[in-house]
Amino acid sequence: EDQVTQSPEALRLQEGESSSLNCSYTVSGLRGLFWYRQDPGKGPEFLFTLYSAGEEKEKERLKATLTKKESFLHITAPKPEDSATYLCAVPGGGNQFYFGTGTSLTVIP
Amino acid sequence: NAGVMQNPRHLVRRRGQEARLRCSPMKGHSHVYWYRQLPEEGLKFMVYLQKENIIDESGMPKERFSAEFPKEGPSILRIQQVVRGDSAAYFCASSPGQGYDEQYFGPGTRLTVT
Numbered sequence: 001e002d003q004v005t006q007s008p009e010a011l012r013l014q015e016g017e018s019s020s021l022n023c024s025y026t027v028s029g030l031r032g033l034f035w036y037r038q039d040p041g042k043g044p045e046f047l048f049t050l051y052s053a054g055e056e057k058e059k060e061r062l063k064a065t066l067t068k069k070e071s072f073l074h075i076t077a078p079k080p081e082d083s084a085t086y087l088c089a090v091p092g093g094g095n096q097f098y099f100g101t102g103t104s105l106t107v108i109p
Numbered sequence: 110n111a112g113v114m115q116n117p118r119h120l121v122r123r124r125g126q127e128a129r130l131r132c133s134p135m136k137g138h139s140h141v142y143w144y145r146q147l148p149e150e151g152l153k154f155m156v157y158l159q160k161e162n163i164i165d166e167s168g169m170p171k172e173r174f175s176a177e178f179p180k181e182g183p184s185i186l187r188i189q190q191v192v193r194g195d196s197a198a199y200f201c202a203s204s205p206g207q208g209y210d211e212q213y214f215g216p217g218t219r220l221t222v223t
Contacts, residue, residue: 004151034211043113043200043214044152087152095165097142097212099152 006100021073021103023088036087078107113215121221128188130218134203141184142202191222
């Protein structure tokens with residue numbers, strides 16, 4: 001049973017072309033939704049935590065939002081250095097965190 | 110402020126050998142998680158430990174895999190009698206508290222079984 005689904009799997013953007021990444025989750029009693037960035041050959045880097053529907057957080061060109069069933073990571077005027085895989089994760093019923101398979105973002109100069 | 114440290118970064122083992130992966134959490138963090146990442150797959154939870162205690166090992170294979178987090182020293186993930194299917198990137202993460210705090214990841218150990 002999938003707990004977290006991310007879409008699209010891959011996204012290619014021109015530099016400056018804004019877009020959004022989606023993370024849908026099915027866990028009940030959400031206890032936080034986490035966004036990470038992962039560069040090739042490296043560990044995931046923590047970006048944001050969202051706890052309740054309607055919450056928004058921003059960091060540079062990234063803004064994360066949360067509804068009752070999904071989260072969006074909005075990328076405004078992306079730059080080539082924003083190219084990475086973006087992961088979302090939610091805590092499960094026990095101590096597990098469930099990660100999505102990620103969206104691979106490529107920003108073309 | 111040093112982040113999560115893992116070593117070795119790359120490990121090559123022949124089938125049947127043992128692999129030992131080490132993880133030192135961030136300073137002040139006493140909660141450690143191990144994940145496995147296969148190509149084209151997401152991070153899969155393996156085990157959650159606190160100092161001297163295994164809290165949740167529900168994601169760990171029943172055989173050949175074990176983990177510990179001693180009172181002193183790093184957390185260790187041990188894989189005995191490795192097989193080719195064990196080839197993957199293994200990540201360690203630490204958090205300051207239990208449950209739902211954000212986790213901070215190390216750079217990973219890439220295990221290759223030949």
